[in-house]
Amino acid sequence: MLVYLLQRLAVLAATLLAASLSVFAVMNLLPGNAAETILGPTATPEAVAALSHKLGLDQPAAIRYVHWIGGALRGDFGLSYAYGSPIGPLIASSLSVSAPLATLAMALAAFIALAAGVYAADHRRRTGDAVVMAASQVGFAVPNFWLAILLVIVFAVTLRLVPAGGFPGWEQPMLALRALILPAVALGVVQAAILTRVSRSALLEALNEDFMRTARAKGVSRRAALWRHALPNALVPILTIMGLQFANLIAGAIVVENVFVLPGIGRLILQSISNRDTLVVEDCVMIIAIIVIGLNFVVDVACAAIDPRLRNPVA
Amino acid sequence: MRLGSRVDVSLWLGAVLVAILLAAAAISFVWTPYPPAAIDIPHRLAPPSLAHWFGTDSLGRDVASELLAGSRISILVGVVAVGIGLVFGVALGLVAALSKGSVEDAIMKACDFVFAFPALLSAIMLTSTYGPGVVNAIVAIGVYNVPIIAKLTRATGNGVLGREYALAARAAGRGPVSIAFDHVLPNIAPALIVQATIQFAIAILAEAALSYLGLGAQPPQASWGRMLSEAQNVLFNAPMLAVYPGVAIALSVLGLNLLGDGLRDALDPKLKARA
Numbered sequence: 001m002l003v004y005l006l007q008r009l010a011v012l013a014a015t016l017l018a019a020s021l022s023v024f025a026v027m028n029l030l031p032g033n034a035a036e037t038i039l040g041p042t043a044t045p046e047a048v049a050a051l052s053h054k055l056g057l058d059q060p061a062a063i064r065y066v067h068w069i070g071g072a073l074r075g076d077f078g079l080s081y082a083y084g085s086p087i088g089p090l091i092a093s094s095l096s097v098s099a100p101l102a103t104l105a106m107a108l109a110a111f112i113a114l115a116a117g118v119y120a121a122d123h124r125r126r127t128g129d130a131v132v133m134a135a136s137q138v139g140f141a142v143p144n145f146w147l148a149i150l151l152v153i154v155f156a157v158t159l160r161l162v163p164a165g166g167f168p169g170w171e172q173p174m175l176a177l178r179a180l181i182l183p184a185v186a187l188g189v190v191q192a193a194i195l196t197r198v199s200r201s202a203l204l205e206a207l208n209e210d211f212m213r214t215a216r217a218k219g220v221s222r223r224a225a226l227w228r229h230a231l232p233n234a235l236v237p238i239l240t241i242m243g244l245q246f247a248n249l250i251a252g253a254i255v256v257e258n259v260f261v262l263p264g265i266g267r268l269i270l271q272s273i274s275n276r277d278t279l280v281v282e283d284c285v286m287i288i289a290i291i292v293i294g295l296n297f298v299v300d301v302a303c304a305a306i307d308p309r310l311r312n313p314v315a
Numbered sequence: 316m317r318l319g320s321r322v323d324v325s326l327w328l329g330a331v332l333v334a335i336l337l338a339a340a341a342i343s344f345v346w347t348p349y350p351p352a353a354i355d356i357p358h359r360l361a362p363p364s365l366a367h368w369f370g371t372d373s374l375g376r377d378v379a380s381e382l383l384a385g386s387r388i389s390i391l392v393g394v395v396a397v398g399i400g401l402v403f404g405v406a407l408g409l410v411a412a413l414s415k416g417s418v419e420d421a422i423m424k425a426c427d428f429v430f431a432f433p434a435l436l437s438a439i440m441l442t443s444t445y446g447p448g449v450v451n452a453i454v455a456i457g458v459y460n461v462p463i464i465a466k467l468t469r470a471t472g473n474g475v476l477g478r479e480y481a482l483a484a485r486a487a488g489r490g491p492v493s494i495a496f497d498h499v500l501p502n503i504a505p506a507l508i509v510q511a512t513i514q515f516a517i518a519i520l521a522e523a524a525l526s527y528l529g530l531g532a533q534p535p536q537a538s539w540g541r542m543l544s545e546a547q548n549v550l551f552n553a554p555m556l557a558v559y560p561g562v563a564i565a566l567s568v569l570g571l572n573l574l575g576d577g578l579r580d581a582l583d584p585k586l587k588a589r590a
Contacts, residue, residue: 018428026440037444137576141569143520145527146561149547153554164550244430251435255524259547270528273443281443285436292431 004304004311012297019289024065027282028057034278038081055081055279068282077283082275087283090268095287097167098264101180101187102246102253108188109195109249110242114231116192117199117238121207122226132196139193144252148186148259155182165261183260187252191245198241202234209233236303236310243299247292326577332570340386349377351384352535360553369559372542373549378556382563384537388449389567392522392531393515395453400460400514401507407461408468409499412476413491423469426462434459434521442530452531456521460514467510471503505582512575516568523564539564 027034035051036043052058056067071078077087120132156164162182168175206212207230215225254266261267265284272280304310343351348368355375363370369378411422438455445451472495475481481498489497525531526540534541539560546556 015428015431019431022428022432023440026437027444034444037446137572138565138569141516141565141572143523143561143564143568145524146543146557146564149543149550149557149561153550153557157551157554247431247433247436251433252524254435254439255528258528269439273439273530276443278443281439285440288436289431296431 001304001308001311005301008297008300008304012293015293016290019293020069020286021065023282023286023289024061024068027278027285028061028064034276037278038276040276072283072286078279080272080277080280082272082277082280087280090280091265091284091287094263094265094268094284096170097180097262098250098253098257098266101183101257101262101264102249104180104184105187105191105249105253106242106246108184109191109245112188112192113195113199114238116196117203118226118231120196120200121203121230122223124204129200132200136193136196139190139196142190142193144186144190145255145259147190148183148256151182151186152259165259167260167262179260179262183253183256183262186256186259187249190252191249194245195238195242199234199238202237203230205237206230206233232306236307239299239303239306243296246295250288250292323577325573326581329570329573329575329577332566333574336386336390336567336570339383340390343380343383343387347377347380347383349380351380351537352376353380360549360556363555370553370555372556373545373553378542378559381537381542382539382559385539385542385560385563386567388526388532388536388538389519389522389564392449392453392456393518396456396460396518396521397511397514399453399457400464401511403461404464405468405500405507407465409472409495411465411469412472412499413495419469422465426465429459429462432459434518435524438521438525438530447530447533449532449536452522452525455525456518459521460518463514464507464510467506468503471506472499475499475502505578509575509579509582512571512578516571516575519564519567519571 035048035055035057039047039051049058056064059067068078075088077091079085080087080090083090116132116136120129123129152164155161162178167179170176203226207226209230211233212225212229215229216222220228253264254269256262257264257266258270265288269281269284272278272284353376355371357375358367358371359373359375361367361371361375367377367379369382372378372381407422407426411419434456437458438452441451441455442448475498476494481494484494484498522531522538523540523543526538527544529541529544532538532541542560543557546553546560550557
């Protein structure tokens with residue numbers, strides 16, 4: 001396991017390096033520059049040159065890259081052009097909303113998907129299975145931000161049970177959690193639709209294995225065999241897809257935060273785009289990439305811990 | 316018997332929904348009840364009537380006309396983004412399958428890497444540097460399609476390359492390009508068609524999300540995502556304005572997914588037996 005862990009750590013470091021190079025390249029090396037974007041199309045060349053100098057954009061790309069990464073490693077993400085304040089605390093504050101939202105949504109998605117997936121696999125080719133599969137098909141087709149708007153129409157506009165949006169801050173934890181429930185449902189239900197299909201097919205795969213026949217032959221009940229033998233064996237593909245889906249969940253959170261006016265990383269990115277605050281966007285995208293890549297690393301290691309065969313890539 | 320009918324239902328329902336989507340786009344080029352961008356402030360937020368089937372929006376534009384015209388941008392983004400994915404993805408996948416070893420490994424690692432950047436994140440990066448617009452949205456969604464198609468091409472292509480007829484072609488001295496075009500591509504085409512249908516659906520969802528955020532289609536271009544964004548501002552006065560575009564998106568995506576599922580089951584009897 002230690003050798004596997006070291007190999008995976010090396011791949012993680014290489015992937016993070018490649019991610020940082022890609023983000024930097026897209027934001028800095030393609031034609032056009034941040035100073036032109038910030039000042040707009042009417043800016044004079046002199047003004048663009050002055051701002052380029054102030055932002056350090058007139059330095060060679062390699063130096064700017066080293067400066068950016070070096071600063072980030074020391075916790076210095078640079079200064080926001082629009083807010084005039086350090087970017088690190090801005091991102092930290094937005095993550096204090098986005099991270100609990102994504103976690104809640106993923107937990108909800110996993111709960112619904114496992115329950116529905118087990119039920120569908122257990123009732124294969126019966127009405128219950130067909131209903132679950134049809135519901136997941138519809139769930140997959142619904143855009144999460146539209147579901148979010150529908151939830152606002154029902155629970156805020158019609159029933160007036162919750163506010164239509166906003167976030168009271170973590171000083172009032174219960175109110176803060178309440179503000180995250182509808183966004184988490186909007187994000188989680190759509191993710192659950194995808195995960196349910198994965199759970200069902202992974203379970204059906206496991207149900208056909210020899211060890212299931214052995215367990216049943218030894219007298220283990222159908223339900224016990226499903227929960228104790230099939231589910232743990234189906235967890236590897238389910239966890240892997242959950243890891244891959246997390247990137248889409250974060251992307252979905254960017255949109256859903258906008259529906260509920262939550263001050264998360266999605267709002268920060270959009271405000272920074274409209275403020276033409278390129279460095280904030282660059283840092284936020286990099287942070288999201290680090291979270292996604294890091295989470296997939298954790299999923300890979302967790303899968304290897306569950307299934308020792310995965311530790312040897314040749315096997 | 317029961318299974319067969321379920322597959323047929325998927326295929327036909329999907330085909331009908333996709334046909335409606337395509338017909339809506341085609342009709343919108345020659346006819347809409349009103350010009351989709353025509354502002355009519357005195358009749359703003361009008362309820363559904365014979366004159367305006369789905370009412371009017373906050374600027375008095377006819378919602379039915381906007382819905383019809385909005386289908387164009389969804390199809391445009393879907394077709395071009397899936398096209399980008401197919402052209403580059405199939406090429407990379409075939410190179411990986413035919414070359415093996417370190418080249419195959421490098422291409423697959425690069426594909427895994429791109430998954431860390433969903434279309435929305437790539438579009439955000441492009442937009443913040445070049446400004447919002449449909450072209451950036453298409454490029455971002457298309458780039459995200461490349462690794463998905465490349466992985467599928469490599470996996471299915473490897474299966475074909477191990478078959479007797481591909482080995483025989485190689486033994487007869489046929490080069491890799493000739494084997495790729497004469498044997499691999501025709502045999503993996505069904506799998507690619509099914510995946511392209513699903514990626515088309517995902518592209519419609521991604522375009523809607525980008526336009527909702529103001530990063531995709533720009534006014535006066537009609538777009539379902541932008542209609543949802545504008546409807547949110549008048550949610551308390553006219554909640555139904557936020558329902559119609561969402562239904563249009565959901566039915567289009569549902570249609571494409573059902574069509575993809577139905578095609579897969581129809582083209583691959585082995586999968587059908589396992590479903």
